[in-house]
Amino acid sequence: MTPEQKLALEEKVITMLRTVFDPEIPVDIYSLGLIYKIDIDDNGDLAVDMTLTAPNCPAADFLVEDARIKLESIDGINNVDIRIVFEPEWNKDMMSEEAKLDLGFL
Numbered sequence: 063m064t065p066e067q068k069l070a071l072e073e074k075v076i077t078m079l080r081t082v083f084d085p086e087i088p089v090d091i092y093s094l095g096l097i098y099k100i101d102i103d104d105n106g107d108l109a110v111d112m113t114l115t116a117p118n119c120p121a122a123d124f125l126v127e128d129a130r131i132k133l134e135s136i137d138g139i140n141n142v143d144i145r146i147v148f149e150p151e152w153n154k155d156m157m158s159e160e161a162k163l164d165l166g167f168l
Contacts, residue, residue, distance in 0.1 A: 078133055079091060079132075082128050084115070086121060089165060091125060095152065095155075095158070096152065098112060106139055108143070110129070110133070112129070113151075122146065
């Protein structure tokens with residue numbers, strides 16, 4: 063897979079992650095800053111490190127499964143591995159400016 067192909071796939075991954083919403087927060091998980099790493103290998107296997115707004119987030123299973131299903135639908139992605147990580151600890155400064163505005167933090 064060429065670097066250009068990986069970049070194009072990464073853009074599709076980000077676009078898809080922007081369609082995954084925490085049911086309690088009207089902002090997508092990418093804009094919330096919950097995605098820490100997106101890595102696509104030469105075989106089209108995708109590894110995503112993400113966190114949650116809180117370790118006991120009741121929507122955790124829903125968010126991971128929604129993201130997995132959507133990411134597996136992308137042409138060129140073969141396997142999806144989503145890891146939940148808690149370091150660094152998430153805080154509202156990780157949100158995009160748009161997300162901060164939507165949630166009234168600006």
